Amino acid sequence: MTDTTTDLRLAALRVAYPAGDPARPALNDVSFTLDHGLSLGVIGESGSGKSTLGMTIAGFEHLSGAAITGGSIRVLGTEYRRSSSTRSAMPRRRPGVAMLFQDAMTSLDPLYRIGAQVKKAITARGRVGAAELERRIDAALNDVGVHDPDRVKRLYPYELSGGMRQRVMLAQVLLSEPDLLIADEPTSALDVGLTVMTMELLTTACRARGISLVLITHDIPVARRYVDRLLVLRHGEMVEFGPTDEVLENPRSDYARDLFACIPDLDSYRRPLLTTVES
Numbered sequence: 001m002t003d004t005t006t007d008l009r010l011a012a013l014r015v016a017y018p019a020g021d022p023a024r025p026a027l028n029d030v031s032f033t034l035d036h037g038l039s040l041g042v043i044g045e046s047g048s049g050k051s052t053l054g055m056t057i058a059g060f061e062h063l064s065g066a067a068i069t070g071g072s073i074r075v076l077g078t079e080y081r082r083s084s085s086t087r088s089a090m091p092r093r094r095p096g097v098a099m100l101f102q103d104a105m106t107s108l109d110p111l112y113r114i115g116a117q118v119k120k121a122i123t124a125r126g127r128v129g130a131a132e133l134e135r136r137i138d139a140a141l142n143d144v145g146v147h148d149p150d151r152v153k154r155l156y157p158y159e160l161s162g163g164m165r166q167r168v169m170l171a172q173v174l175l176s177e178p179d180l181l182i183a184d185e186p187t188s189a190l191d192v193g194l195t196v197m198t199m200e201l202l203t204t205a206c207r208a209r210g211i212s213l214v215l216i217t218h219d220i221p222v223a224r225r226y227v228d229r230l231l232v233l234r235h236g237e238m239v240e241f242g243p244t245d246e247v248l249e250n251p252r253s254d255y256a257r258d259l260f261a262c263i264p265d266l267d268s269y270r271r272p273l274l275t276t277v278e279s
């Protein structure tokens with residue numbers, strides 16, 4: 001049966017690192033689907049397999065030596081099975097998938113001005129005349145809330161705030177016109193205000209363009225507020241998956257119950273994250 005509305009389908013997926021304990025793969029028997037245009041939050045304690053999952057969806061698992069050792073993963077209509085962790089078998093990024101990383105400072109090239117880096121993202125997709133190129137750079141920056149592109153284009157990454165760097169990264173990622181975006185802890189280096197701003201931009205951009213989003217995060221309130229589906233991993237195993245509110249309100253596992261109990265008051269996250277302080 002063809003499955004045009006499902007962007008992600010994992011069936012008993014197992015991913016392992018050669019140096020790891022074979023009895024404890026980084027991902028073990030993970031199965032879920034994500035329909036087109038939806039967002040998925042991936043949460044779990046450190047080492048639970050979140051980044052391994054993100055890298056495997058993107059086709060980058062080999063970069064850190066991991067390999068698919070069982071089951072399958074279907075990404076945007078193409079199924080991937082057993083892979084080898086040898087460099088010669090290293091695949092390219094899966095078509096239609098883009099990644100947004102936590103650390104925009106290291107993801108952006110420190111030696112090039114912002115304008116040159118955004119330009120590269122445009123010219124990578126084909127030749128464009130000079131005037132049209134400038135127009136597209138400005139439009140891409142404007143799209144992510146950079147309203148003074150002429151100034152920002154001349155700056156180097158170190159001259160930008162963390163929030164502004166994350167916007168530039170998002171502009172570059174959107175220029176690649178992905179169908180599926182994996183954001184690995186995109187806000188963990190940002191304060192609450194910038195987190196809200198970045199998440200609003202990210203989720204609005206994805207909704208407007210019909211991009212499915214996989215958000216890897218430690219931040220349960222952010223997941224509650226911004227994602228449609230929630231996956232909870234523990235020691236590489238899926239302990240919860242479902243609509244976000246359902247998982248948060250009626251977790252099936254003791255682990256998730258304990259994890260959510262660490263949040264002071266779940267109801268408080270239904271309120272806006274930022275309130276106005278009267279002066």
Ligand SMILES: Nc1ncnc2c1ncn2[C@@H]1O[C@H](COP(=O)(O)OP(=O)(O)OP(=O)(O)O)[C@@H](O)[C@H]1O
Nearest residue numbers: 017019020026045046047048049050051052053064
């Ligand atoms: N390069 C590697 N080589 C060997 N084992 C690794 C490697 N990277 C991760 N692992 C192991 O795989 C498991 C999953 O790690 P992963 O980084 O995916 O977890 P995570 O949930 O993203 O953690 P964090 O929240 O700390 O980023 C862990 O047991 C980890 O030790």
